[in-house]
Amino acid sequence: MNRETRFWTVMFLCGSLFLAYQSFGTNRGVGQQFVVRVDATTGKIIPPTTDAAAPAVKTVIYEPAAKDDPEAIWSFSRTAGIWIAALLTLCIFSYLYRDNVCYKLAESIIVGVSAGYWIVTNYWEVLIAKVLVKLAPDVARYAFLPDTPADAKADYLYVVPVVLGCMVFCRLIPKISWMGRWPLAFVVGTTAGLKLILFLNADFVRQVRSTVLPLVVFSASASGGSELDLIQSIKNIVIVISVLSCLTYFYFSVEHKGLVGRISRLGIWVLMISFGASFALTVMGRITLLTMRLQFLFDDWLGFVRI
Amino acid sequence: MSKTVPVLIASLVGCLMIVAYFSPPLLPARQIAEDWFTIVATIAMLLGGANLCLHHVKKISDQEAGWGFSAVTLLSFFITIAVGILKVGVVPESEQQVKFAWSGPFQQEGSGFWWIYQYLFSPIVSTMFALLAFYVASAAFRAFRAKNVEAILLLVTALIVLVGQTRDREITSMFLPPPAEGVPTFIPIAFVTNFIRETFVTAGQRAIMIGIALGVVATSLRILLGLDRSYLGGDE
Incomplete structure (x- = not known):
């Protein structure tokens, strides 16, 4: 074990002992999170009870609460979350010393999580909320979006962007990779048309208009006349x-x-x-x-x- | 042929976007095209996800250096997708929604997906940006030298604006006579900071924005007229 490894081992041991003392030796705890149980349908707080005869609530959500709240209960998932978030924060800060395993681990996690996050967000906000609602409104209303109007009719025109979108995957097959250019051209063309108007309007015309200013400004004075500002x-x-x-x-x-x-x-x-x-x-x-x-x-x- | 059709598609759709802006009867068509754009772009994002998987699966199967991190990436990727799509921990929020399987909002507080965002995504991303504070300061220390007028202007402005944003700015009003009753204290450096932001910063940003706008318009026109086909890639 070289000098550097010994140093970091001692540092980690000291840190762990301090965290252990804070967690179990003091009444404050470390990263303790408390919540109250709320009935999602009525919005009322459900008091903690051990009475088995109490009526069961189907839809319970948890909202953050102070530790000294009499209705608060300790939350394992949120406490674990605070600990994981804190350790990942320290992993990222460790890069200030040099590139290391902890930083790479946090980096790998964020790559996977962010890719997954945007896919899930687009799945619910576009594929379900736009495509499924247009192509099969009854299925969308029954399974995912109860607020979909009951008289909504299927709009099969939306099959076209789905087919165009699926053609993107043709790029993975060399023989038909040329078909992957069609959806790309659609996206590039739409972006070009939208951005042309957007930039011309907001970033050119409006900026020029905002620059055409009076060089001598007069403002209303207290006496009712006007004076040089x-x-x-x-x-x-x-x-x-x-x-x-x-x-x-x-x-x-x-x-x-x-x-x-x-x-x-x-x-x-x-x-x-x-x-x-x-x-x-x-x-x-x-x-x-x-x-x-x-x-x-x-x-x-x-x-x-x-x- | 393999490039003519895509160029036609790009030109037609782009021109529709422009014409619809000036012609209100065409606005529904523009709205539909925008919806289609969102759908195609979303499905294209799945290709990005597939590429990410292929890249990391290859690294793992070849046991390249750091393949363990690829495994972590894939694991976190699939866990996030599974938790988000299956709406783990989501509960319906109203009486009407109780009977529907996946009717609660996917980002509901307390759900699995919310947990991933709150305790994994958000802390790592904000810490990475916070880390830049050190690197910006370090780079500025090494690179900023008051060698000429331009560098001096940049340095002095940065210093004024930095001090003008902190509580230390009140030091600059210590040498002024105390204000009359009910009149707020005049802070010279805050006044200069505001003046710089309202005039020079506005003017500089405005000129840059005008330049960018002209560049975007020129590039868009080249695409719509079929003069720029670089987005289609090489011959295959």
Whole structure:
């Protein structure tokens, strides 16, 4: 056993002993989660009872509750969940030391879970809610979506996208892989048509319109007349000049020399200020996330922070 | 022929999307095409899932280095799908729904799928993003050097905006006379931060957005006119 292995073994032992002490030696516990039983159909809390004669409730859901709530019961699944989430969080943080087995394990889990998550979400939200409801509304109403209107008629036109979608799998068979291009062309064509209008409308026309601003702004004064709003005027002038100079920098059909060169240089400065602010906001966002994860570890899991 | 039909499909559907925007009677056709797009894209996602399985099954069967992690990936993939599709732990939420087998919402709080999202998916993803805080700081420390005007502008702006977002910004108002009764304290760095965000950041982002929009329009037109066929891949 080399020095590094000895160090980490001692660290893990200390950590485990601390967790064991926190779990069993203190009354706070580690990651303990409590819930109340709620009747899903009426929304009423079901008090914990040992009376066998109490009427059975068919549809029970569990909602989070405080530990000192008299109707709260300990939840194994949620407590286990907090522990697993905490250990996976530590696995990811272990990458700060170096790439290791724990990080790779968490990485493998997230690859599988995220792929599965999106497949399940699309299964229920698209294949069931859109395809099955259109092709077999009675089956959808009986088995999955009771809110489907009783008079809904089958729309067999929706067989076409299903067939197109299945043609995607032709790409796995070399002889007929050319058929896999049809659904791809459909998706690319639809995206191109939708994005063309969307970007032209929201990102071009509206942005140009928002840049056409009055350079001198007058606002209503307290005496009932109007007075020069200096700050808003300066802001508008800065916005108009900055947008024009940035666009000049992006315009490559003219050589950036002389007046154009000077304007495009101003554009670079504006972009640098913009990137600096974006960088600061990104850092702040990441630090907020980091704080939330640490809060999860120290509050939800270890129970050190009690506000 | 193998490329002519796909190009025609892309052009027709794309043109329908554009024409329907300007012609209200065609809006239902546009809506149907959008639904079809969602369905085809969803089924295509299953191909992605199949590819993931094939890739990892091959790694396991060849016993390549790290094949154990592939097994973990496949296991978590299939468990998530089984739990989500079978709606493990989901209970019907109303009297009307009790008699229906799978009538509860699949993401219901307390269900198996909710548990996977809450305790596996969400913590790992948010921790991975949180990890970037360290790498952004480390990269900035190594890369940021005030060598020229542009770099100085970037650094100074980042510093101002960072300080302007924290509680430490109140330090900048310590040297000002105390405000009158009922008047909020003027914080200079917060004012500068807001000014930068409302002017330079807006202008910079706006210019970039206009550039991107023109790029997207040009690319979309090339696809619709059949000039760009790169999405169809090579000859097979």
